[in-house]
Amino acid sequence: CTAQAVLELLDYYEIPIEGKRAVVLGRSLVVGRPAAMLLLHRGATVTLCHSKTENAAGLAREADILIAAAGRRESVGAAYFRAGQTVIDVGIHYNEETQKLCGDVALAEADGVVRAVTPVPGGVGALTTAVLAAHTAKAAARRIK
Template identity: 50%
Template sequence: MTAALMDGTAVARRSLDDTRTRVSAYRETTGRTPRLATVLVGDDPASHTYVRMKVNRCRQVGIDSLRRDLPAESTTAQVVATVDELVADESVDGILVQHPMPGHIDERAVFDAISRGKDVDGVTANAFLDMANGHEETFASCTPAGIVALLDAYDVPLSGKHVVVIGRSSILGKPAALMLLGRDATVTICHSKTRGLAQFVSEADIVVAAVGRPELIRGEWIKPGAVVIDAGYNEGNVGDVAFGPAAERARLITPVPGGVGPMTIAMLLAQTVSAAEQRES
């Protein structure tokens, strides 16, 4: 068996085309353009690359962008104050705080300073609570939302399926598990310290790898015919799954890059337009 690739770039392109259409309609109706503000703390090269990519995608679909770059030595209070200014700014529809931030910053305090209506990356405690309770008052975490959208695009059934999520971060693993549980999947959460990880993976109909360890998930662990979503991105364009061996057993698999990553940005921009639309309703 050789797995078919789940082309996140192509699926994201369709989403971006839809977002571009929505931006145009919103501008014609309201006379203004949706705006996404980004907050970046420090000089991490990867973070700067990610923010630049998001700003470029904004430009491509017609969304305005506003950057707030802060020095690495900024305090938590200073970063929170910047977020507070953007919350109060009526021209801003969505706020993205790029993570990770420098270790001395209290990320949770910064995230939770974002108002519900502008939390288009779904990172606040309120967003997590709403996902846990099945409510839709806030926006979903973008990468998990992108994973679910990609599964839907490839007509992968979720109800009753056993999904193993490897990873427990508050912005990826945990919200992904909650969203899949909300779609009636049976979800097992594992992590890098799980004993017998291979056994859990071998029983999964769908594997979501989001642990941040290069090729931690071995190809021989994959159940024949399973669907493999690799949300990891490590140095050298390597995911969390040993791609070649896994592709020999899986039915569908995401490449790295070109799988989950493009979907994350597509969800972010779609939710920014939704935030703008909700302000007008």
């Protein structure tokens, strides 16, 4: 559901995917890999980075679309960004120091650099819930028929 929510968000804001360079930080079976596959299906050139990827920050800077699903609190910082990027933060963590929710992206380092970045909370998570509800409704409708 989260991977689909990422694409729904890109579509809603009319952010082109076809022919664009996308980097997905994280290779989880739940978000990273499905997001990469959906982006590939939509015509993006996709690079999937993980903990063993050399120069992940350099690869991320080349992306038009950067999906942060690394699973580490505020680990995606200035070294990963360039002007004009669209950054989608899929992570959600509780910061004990600030006692607030945060994502994988260090928002303060993205502000003023990237074209757009999704907030945490209030970004992809809310849309994931909507996608899940839509899937549940479709499944129920199929069952009734």
